Structure formats: C-alpha cells, structure tokens
Amino acid sequence: MSYEVKSLNEECGVFGVWGHTDASRVTYFGLHSLQHRGQEGAGIVSNDGGRLLGYRNLGLLSEVFSDDRTIGKLSGDGAIGHVRYATAGNGSVDNIQPFLFDFYDGQVALAHNGNLTNAKSLREELERNGAIFHSNSDTEILMHLIRRSHKDTFREQLKEALNEVKGGFAYLLMTKDSMIAALDPNGFRPLSIGQMKNGAYVVASETCALDSVGADFVQFVKPGELVYINDEGITIENYTDDVMPAICSMEYIYFARPDSNIAGVNVHTARKNMGRALARETYIDADMVIGVPNSSLSAASGYAEESGIPYELGLVKNQYVARTFIQPTKELREQGVRMKLSAVRGVVEGKKIIMVDDSIVRGTTSGRIVRLLKEAGAKEVHVRIASPPLKYPCFYGIDIQSRHELIAANHSIEEIRQYIGADSLSFLSVDGVVDSVGLDYDAPYGGLCMAYFTGDFPTPLYDYEEEYQKSLEETTKFF
Numbered sequence: 324m325s326y327e328v329k330s331l332n333e334e335c336g337v338f339g340v341w342g343h344t345d346a347s348r349v350t351y352f353g354l355h356s357l358q359h360r361g362q363e364g365a366g367i368v369s370n371d372g373g374r375l376l377g378y379r380n381l382g383l384l385s386e387v388f389s390d391d392r393t394i395g396k397l398s399g400d401g402a403i404g405h406v407r408y409a410t411a412g413n414g415s416v417d418n419i420q421p422f423l424f425d426f427y428d429g430q431v432a433l434a435h436n437g438n439l440t441n442a443k444s445l446r447e448e449l450e451r452n453g454a455i456f457h458s459n460s461d462t463e464i465l466m467h468l469i470r471r472s473h474k475d476t477f478r479e480q481l482k483e484a485l486n487e488v489k490g491g492f493a494y495l496l497m498t499k500d501s502m503i504a505a506l507d508p509n510g511f512r513p514l515s516i517g518q519m520k521n522g523a524y525v526v527a528s529e530t531c532a533l534d535s536v537g538a539d540f541v542q543f544v545k546p547g548e549l550v551y552i553n554d555e556g557i558t559i560e561n562y563t564d565d566v567m568p569a570i571c572s573m574e575y576i577y578f579a580r581p582d583s584n585i586a587g588v589n590v591h592t593a594r595k596n597m598g599r600a601l602a603r604e605t606y607i608d609a610d611m612v613i614g615v616p617n618s619s620l621s622a623a624s625g626y627a628e629e630s631g632i633p634y635e636l637g638l639v640k641n642q643y644v645a646r647t648f649i650q651p652t653k654e655l656r657e658q659g660v661r662m663k664l665s666a667v668r669g670v671v672e673g674k675k676i677i678m679v680d681d682s683i684v685r686g687t688t689s690g691r692i693v694r695l696l697k698e699a700g701a702k703e704v705h706v707r708i709a710s711p712p713l714k715y716p717c718f719y720g721i722d723i724q725s726r727h728e729l730i731a732a733n734h735s736i737e738e739i740r741q742y743i744g745a746d747s748l749s750f751l752s753v754d755g756v757v758d759s760v761g762l763d764y765d766a767p768y769g770g771l772c773m774a775y776f777t778g779d780f781p782t783p784l785y786d787y788e789e790e791y792q793k794s795l796e797e798t799t800k801f802f
Contacts (some may be wrong), residue, residue, distance in 0.1 A: 332438065335420075335436040335515075335720075336360030337495045338532050339403035341502040341552045342523035342592055346370070346402035347394050349523075349536050354384050354404045355536040359580060361408035364419035369431035371399030375430040377423040379405075381416055400523075403497045405434040408722070410644035411711035416638050418460045426470070431498055433755055435462035436512050437491035437720040441785040443625035445487065465494065470637065481505070482549065482562040489785055491571075491719030493527060493544075499552040502526065503535040505562065509569040509781050511719045511772060513585045516557070517541055524552045529583040543586055567794075568762070568770035569781035573721060575760050575771075576616050576710045577681045586761050586770070588760055591621045596745070596759035597709040598625025598679060605749035606630055610674040613637030615681075617691060618665070622709035623679035630677075637671045637678075638664055664692060672674055672700030682710050683739065684723070686801060690743040697744070706745040716728070716794070718780070718787045726794040733799045742802050753777060 332401070334400035336357030340349045344637050347369045354365060366379025376397050380387040384406060387396045405420040409755075418707055421434040439445070442461035448796045450456070452468045468484035469477070477498065477728045491511035496503040506514050516547035517538030525538040531539055547566040551558040571578070574585055601622065614623025627634035641663055676696060679766040683689050693704050712731030716724045725730040730739055745791045753776055757769045764770025767779065784791055 327696055330705045333715075335404045335408060335434075335527070336528040336532075337403070337434045337436050337493060337496050337498070338405075338528070339401075339434075339502050339526045340519075340523055340536075341370075342554070343519065343521065344400055346523075347397035349519075349525075350402040350404040351384065351388060351394055352533040353525065353527055353536050354406050356580070357406055358384055360407040360528060360578065360657055362583060364458075365405065365571060366419050366421050366434075367394070367397055367402055367404040368421045368423050368497055369397035369399040370401035370497055370499070370502075371627065374399075375423055375432050375499070376499060377421065377432060379416065379418065379419040379421070393698070401493045401502055402498060403432055403434055403502065405495075406438075410635040410800070415458075415601060417458045420460075420462060420746060421495075422458070422463060422466070423467055427717075429499055431469075431496060431775065432464065432467055433462060433497075434495045435460075435465070436493040436514075437507065438718060439464065439488050439492065439663045440718050440787055441488065442490075442781065443786040455746045464488065467490075478549075478551070485549070485562045489782060499766040501551055503552070504544055504550040506544045506546055506548055508547045508566045509564055509719075509772070510544075510566075510586075511569060511571045512569070513579065513583075514544040515542070516550065516582075524557055526552070529579055529585070531580045533581040534582065534622065538546070539586075559593070559679050564690070567781060568764045568766045568767075569722075569772040570762065570770055571719065572710075572760070572768075572771045572773050573682075573775065576756070581618075581621055586762055588762065593760045594621035594709065595625035597756060598622035598627075599629040600755035600759050601707050601709050601749075601751045602626040603740035604630035604755055605707055607677065607747060607749075608632075608675070609677045609703070609705060610681060611635040611637065611670070612677045613671070614679050616640035619679050619681045619709065626677065626707065626709075627680050632677065635670050637667055637676060637701075638692070639667060642665055661695070664695060665697040666699035666701075668699040671696055673702055675705070676701050677705045677707055678745075679707050679709060681708070682713055683708055683728075683730060683743075684713060685728060686739055687743050689745075693744045704744075705747045706740075706749075708750045710746075710749050710756060710772075713775050714737075715775050715778045716791065717775055717785055718791075723775075724787070724790075726797070726800045730801050764786075 338353035368377035472480035517533035612627040
C-alpha cells in the first residue's frame with residue numbers, strides 16, 4: 324500500500340455489480356473502499372444492453388474518474404471495476420484493468436487480482452502459436468487460453484483455461500449476458516458475494532466494499548469455484564475438485580481493511596488476537612503500548628489488553644499525505660516518514676514504550692519510527708511484531724519476489740534489533756498467527772498460506788522455481 328510507510332504491497336482489488344440501473348457509479352463506490360489494495364490505476368467496464376463500454380487510466384480512482392461525465396458515459400445495469408498495484412507488468416495504461424476485448428463473436432471484459440506462477444511459460448507457448456499480447460500483464464493470458472479452447476461453450480472454455488493457469492487468482496469477467504467470478508484452487512486472494520436491496524448481485528475483493536454500497540453479505544467464493552451471475556440469478560459450480568485452502572495470511576496481518584471479513588473471520592478480531600498472543604509470547608514491562616498506524620492498531624490494542632499495560636496514542640498518521648516516491652538521499656527519505664507519521668512528545672517523553680507493528684520488511688521504516696520516538700523523548704522503545712520474521716518471497720500476488728528485499732532472510736533478530744535501534748525486538752510465532760486467525764480447515768496451517776515465514780509454498784512454483792532456489796543460496800547484507 325503506497326499510503327503505508329512500509330514497502331509491502333498487495334496487487335489489486337476487484338468489484339462488480341449485476342442488475343443495478345446505475346451500475347458504474349455503484350462500482351465506483353465499491354472500488355473506493357478497495358483503494359487500499361492499489362493506487363497505481365483504475366478502470367470500469369459497464370454492460371449496456373449487451374454492449375460493453377470501458378474507461379481506465381493511471382492514478383487514484385478519484386483522479387481517473389474526476390469528471391462525472393466520464394463515468395456517466397459508462398451506462399448500463401452491469402459493471403466490473405479494478406484498482407491496481409502492479410506486481411506483474413509495468414506501470415503503463417496498457418496494463419490497467421479491466422481489459423476489454425472485442426472479438427468477432429462478442430466482447431469480454433476481464434479483471435484479475437493475484438499473480439500466476441506459470442505465466443511466463445504459458446505466454447511463450449501462446450506467442451509461439453500466434454497469440455498477440457497488448458500488455459505485459461499476466462492477466463491477459465487467461466483470455467488467450469479461452470480463445471484457443473475447442474470446447475463448445477464459453478463456460479466450458481473458461482473452465483478449461485482456469486485449469487491451465489497456476490498460482491493466485493481472483494478473476495472477474497463480464498460478457499454480454501453475464502458477470503463471472505472465479506477463485507484459484509487455494510483461495511489465496513479473498514472474494515465475496517453480496518446482494519443489494521433491489522436484488523442486484525455484487526462481487527468484491529473484500530466485504531467492506533459490500534458494506535459501502537449497502538449490500539448484504541451472501542457468501543464467500545470458495546477455492547476452485549466458478550460463479551455465474553445473470554438475469555436468471557446466480558449459479559455456483561466447481562471448475563476443479565483439486566482444492567486445498569491456503570488463504571494469504573498477510574490479508575489478515577496487513578492488507579485487508581479491519582472491517583472486512585475473510586472466510587468468516589473478521590480482520591480486526593484476528594489482528595487483536597495476534598496482539599494478545601504476542602503479549603503472551605513476548606511480554607516485557609513498560610509504561611505504555613502504542614501501535615504504528617494504521618494496520619497495527621488492532622494488534623496493539625490486543626497486546627495492551629492482554630498485558631494490562633495502557634494503550635496510548637503515541638504515533639499520529641497524517642491522513643492527507645499523497646503517495647511519496649523513493650527519494651534520492653537519506654535525508655529526504657527521513658523527511659518522507661516524518662510527513663506521514665508524527666510522534667506525540669507529550670505522550671511518549673520519558674516513557675518506556677512497547678511499539679507494536681505488523682511486520683518488518685527491509686527494516687528501514689522501523690528504524691525511522693524508533694528514531695522518531697526517541698527524538699520525541701522516549702526512554703526505551705521495545706518493538707513487538709505481530710507476525711513472524713518475513714524470510715521468504717511471495718509468488719501469488721504480493722510485490723516481494725526476492726529474498727534480497729527481506730532483512731529477516733539475511734540477518735538474525737539481534738542484528739535487526741541493533742539496526743533499527745530498538746531496546747528489544749520480538750516476533751509472533753507461526754502458531755500464534757495460525758491460532759489467532761482460527762480458520763477451521765483440514766489443511767496445513769489451518770488453511771493459511773504461511774510461506775512468507777516458513778518457506779512452505781502450497782503449490783509448485785513453476786516459472787519461479789529456479790529463481791527461488793538460487794535466492795536461497797544467496798545472502799544480502801543490509802548494513
């Protein structure tokens with residue numbers, strides 16, 4: 324998330340509605356509540372009596388659709404939309420979704436959240452057989468696979484294509500007569516279905532988007548499911564029976580909004596449980612507990628309640644700072660953190676502080692926040708992280724695909740403590756995360772993907788396997 328002060332980004336958010344007379348505006352409001360999932364670009368495709376109309380561009384949703392006339396042109400009672408943060412493909416408008424394809428036999432729009440682990444080999448195969456790509460995003464691959472299928476119906480063609488792509492994916496498609504959703508066999512990315520008061524169906528990456536448009540929750544899309552929504556209603560079937568739940572643990576730890584539910588578990592509750600577990604595992608005596616805004620506040624309140632140490636507002640986030648790009652000097656990078664966060668001197672001065680954060684990626688941001696607190700007069704700063712050390716990359720839709728970027732992959736906890744300047748440093752255990760989320764799945768880690776912390780990837784890595792094995796042999800010194 325570019326608005327957060329650490330370098331960890333989810334790829335995208337998707338939203339769609341079927342059966343509403345103002346579908347594009349409903350989609351706009353739905354996407355607005357998913358803006359935390361991507362700020363690089365946004366787009367909407369509407370369905371006006373079977374004719375698909377689209378607009379997309381770089382920037383925040385409010386920038387892309389700053390003129391009401393733009394969204395006003397996207398007429399119709401069905402629409403799908405997308406907000407993007409790139410992990411696969413570069414930052415050009417060609418990679419902004421939804422993609423709108425015009426074929427001789429009809430139009431199809433496609434939006435995708437996630438990352439395919441066999442995208443490179445599939446693309447090479449498709450290009451050798453004459454396919455022409457208009458973007459360098461892995462999303463476009465699904466449409467080429469659909470078009471090369473010899474099955475009789477679009478539904479059968481889509482099922483065949485979904486069984487060829489591997490990795491993490493939540494797809495949302497629009498045809499002339501249907502809105503279609505599909506989730507990968509592991510369910511890495513969240514996807515939920517809701518229904519509005521007028522009967523319109525809604526599909527969204529997070530349940531907070533259902534709430535924002537006044538839709539009642541219906542159900543979560545399960546791993547391996549294919550959902551068809553049209554004027555006849557909703558149909559759900561499996562495109563594969565080879566499923567094994569492995570929901571991205573970082574959705575609970577960091578990415579999702581606290582008011583969202585994923586697989587029946589409220590994100591705020593899961594984070595608060597992590598804070599409680601962290602207090603039990605890593606207790607230290609102090610004057611107060613503070614959280615790093617915004618994603619760590621739930622865990623910090625849980626730590627405070629479990630430990631009996633008062634929770635205080637020691638850090639304040641400036642909610643109006645626009646995206647900041649990497650600055651060329653250390654001084655300017657420091658200033659970037661100060662623009663986003665301020666330490667409350669009147670609260671922290673002379674105090675022993677427990678600073679709760681959700682994760683440490685490179686360690687640079689943690690170090691700057693510790694310095695902010697000590698410059699504001701904090702006597703001691705004890706850092707507690709509500710997740711295990713991030714040691715392994717992700718290949719399912721998060722922008723960390725190399726161990727070079729992860730300080731915990733290359734340094735001990737004591738070395739990290741010294742680097743960030745904390746008086747002590749402790750992390751939550753793997754079991755602490757799994758138990759805190761409490762998914763009731765008969766699957767490894769209770770149905771969570773914990774690969775970032777354990778290196779136990781739920782699927783083969785396909786095109787990334789050689790790169791990953793090579794990274795295991797290399798080390799990077801951060802300091």
